[in-house]
Amino acid sequence: MRVDLILELLDIPGQLVNVLSPISGFGANLVTVIHRRDDKNDDGMIPVKITLEGEQKNLIQCIDKLKEMEITILEINGVVSKEKLRTILIGHVIDTDIRNTADRINKLKGTYIVNLEIKLSDEGGSSAMLVIESDFGMKDIVFKKIREIANEKSLLIINEV
Amino acid sequence: MRICLIGFGAVGQGVVKIISLKKKHVKNKFNIELKVVGVSDSSGSAINQEGLDEELLLDIKSKTNKIYNYPKYGDNSLQGIELLDNVDYDCLVEATPTNISTGEPAKSLTLKAFNDKKDVVTSNKGHLALFFNEMISKAKENNVEFKFEASVGGAMPIINFSKKTLPSSEIESIIGILNGTTNFILSRMTSEGSSYKDTLEESKVLGIAETDPSQDVEGIDAACKTVILANSVLGIDCVYDDIEIEGITNITSQAIELAKKEGYFIKLIAEISKDKLKVAPRLVKKNSPYAIEGTLNMATLKTDLAGDVTVVGKGAGSIETASAILTDIINIKKTIRE
Numbered sequence: 001m002r003v004d005l006i007l008e009l010l011d012i013p014g015q016l017v018n019v020l021s022p023i024s025g026f027g028a029n030l031v032t033v034i035h036r037r038d039d040k041n042d043d044g045m046i047p048v049k050i051t052l053e054g055e056q057k058n059l060i061q062c063i064d065k066l067k068e069m070e071i072t073i074l075e076i077n078g079v080v081s082k083e084k085l086r087t088i089l090i091g092h093v094i095d096t097d098i099r100n101t102a103d104r105i106n107k108l109k110g111t112y113i114v115n116l117e118i119k120l121s122d123e124g125g126s127s128a129m130l131v132i133e134s135d136f137g138m139k140d141i142v143f144k145k146i147r148e149i150a151n152e153k154s155l156l157i158i159n160e161v
Numbered sequence: 162m163r164i165c166l167i168g169f170g171a172v173g174q175g176v177v178k179i180i181s182l183k184k185k186h187v188k189n190k191f192n193i194e195l196k197v198v199g200v201s202d203s204s205g206s207a208i209n210q211e212g213l214d215e216e217l218l219l220d221i222k223s224k225t226n227k228i229y230n231y232p233k234y235g236d237n238s239l240q241g242i243e244l245l246d247n248v249d250y251d252c253l254v255e256a257t258p259t260n261i262s263t264g265e266p267a268k269s270l271t272l273k274a275f276n277d278k279k280d281v282v283t284s285n286k287g288h289l290a291l292f293f294n295e296m297i298s299k300a301k302e303n304n305v306e307f308k309f310e311a312s313v314g315g316a317m318p319i320i321n322f323s324k325k326t327l328p329s330s331e332i333e334s335i336i337g338i339l340n341g342t343t344n345f346i347l348s349r350m351t352s353e354g355s356s357y358k359d360t361l362e363e364s365k366v367l368g369i370a371e372t373d374p375s376q377d378v379e380g381i382d383a384a385c386k387t388v389i390l391a392n393s394v395l396g397i398d399c400v401y402d403d404i405e406i407e408g409i410t411n412i413t414s415q416a417i418e419l420a421k422k423e424g425y426f427i428k429l430i431a432e433i434s435k436d437k438l439k440v441a442p443r444l445v446k447k448n449s450p451y452a453i454e455g456t457l458n459m460a461t462l463k464t465d466l467a468g469d470v471t472v473v474g475k476g477a478g479s480i481e482t483a484s485a486i487l488t489d490i491i492n493i494k495k496t497i498r499e
Contacts, residue, residue, distance in 0.1 A: 041424075086423055086425065086444055087444070088416050088419060088420060088427070088444065090411055090412070090413055090416050091411075117419055117422075119415035119416075119418065119419060120415070121413050121415050122356075123413075125413075126415070127413050127415040127416035127419055128419070129416075129419035129420065129422070129423060131423065156407070156411045156412075156442075158412075158416065158420075158427060158441075158442050158443060158444055159443060159444065160425070160443065160444045160445075160446075161336060161430055161432075161443045161444065161445050161449075161451060
């Protein structure tokens with residue numbers, strides 16, 4: 001059987017080889033690789049489409065290995081598996097225990113904060129940008145959790161449309 | 162068509178100006194003869210059944226700020242609702258300032274005109290945001306036309322557009338930028354890296370923000386428009402108090418910088434659907450239809466058949482808003498003929 005994957009990789013030399021080398025070890029064949037350099041995003045990541053062929057159990061092992069290597073799998077057989085969400089929090093983001101805020105978001109199933117940047121304001125308080133990667137379909141749950149935390153800590157929340 | 166205009170501020174003067182500019186065009190193209198027979202401001206009124214001179218009205222207002230100084234036909238004893246009993250007209254153009262506490266004087270003026278079997282065109286949001294259903298039912302009861310395209314998005318076509326151009330599609334939601342002042346402030350903060358406070362001051366100097374900008378920056382104006390669109394386009398029975406509102410007063414330049422770095426802008430977005438009635442600052446992608454700048458307004462209508470349809474236009478300004486009023490006046494006459 002075959003499986004199509006779209007991975008998100010950093011556009012640096014050697015990155016693709018590192019990702020593909022474990023595949024043969026699981027008895028799967030690499031059928032195609034399409035490197036979409038023109039679609040590089042603002043974080044320097046590019047989508048790479050690969051097609052693998054092999055026994056079902058071998059293909060599952062390959063996918064598990066990629067996940068273990070913390071490679072982002074955007075799609076499996078055309079089904080979106082991960083999405084990136086962005087949100088800004090404004091207020092006393094640090095004083096209201098930013099660690100606690102991050103931990104509570106990270107506890108959600110298949111959800112991780114992959115980037116957190118904070119800027120202090122001249123008038124007190126701070127603004128934080130959270131880039132969150134979550135399993136597809138988790139968006140509403142993630143935003144609900146952020147809203148709950150923001151209300152509790154009196155933070156202004158700015159979510160994506 | 163004999164027009165009685167109440168409210169002679171920026172929008173009212175814009176209406177008179179474009180009637181002066183376009184009356185020949187309207188006559189030639191639609192066979193509608195526009196005549197301003199009564200005008201009222203806070204000082205008094207001017208009435209002439211044969212028609213007032215538009216340029217003279219504007220000149221008197223600009224020089225004396227009081228319309229009762231209009232030669233021969235000026236009257237300082239009649240204003241507002243009293244004018245309606247003293248002039249014979251076909252259509253009331255109601256352009257008084259929005260009052261979100263009581264909806265007055267727009268509500269009383271409009272109901273009085275309906276009872277007198279007159280059509281009404283308005284740019285006012287207060288009475289619509291507070292008493293939408295009551296206003297619509299009274300218009301129907303009296304079998305008169307009631308149009309309010311100018312109350313949402315100035316020159317951006319949306320209410321008439323959704324009804325006349327997209328009747329085959331069901332509109333599921335509307336997401337848009339419905340306030341030009343806040344869009345200007347947020348756009349400037351993004352391009353200049355300036356603080357909210359400094360940008361608001363700059364907007365006041367430029368005449369984009371009012372001396373008391375609270376209706377705009379606290380999201381009240383956008384919330385009123387949200388109620389109007391929810392009721393008139395999506396058929397959601399709601400009033401102002403049903404809207405969840407967060408303005409832009411707490412937006413920091415640091416937040417805007419962080420958004421920009423990720424390829425996003427912060428915009429004051431109105432979201433209108435059966436599940437959500439909300440006005441709040443949101444992140445929008447740099448190259449998306451929401452990334453409009455300056456005082457522009459936009460709205461994306463999500464439809465079942467036509468997909469996403471986006472409209473953009475100037476959301477404020479005397480002539481732009483007046484253009485929507487004139488369109489409504491022309492449409493009333495066309496509807497009556499049809």
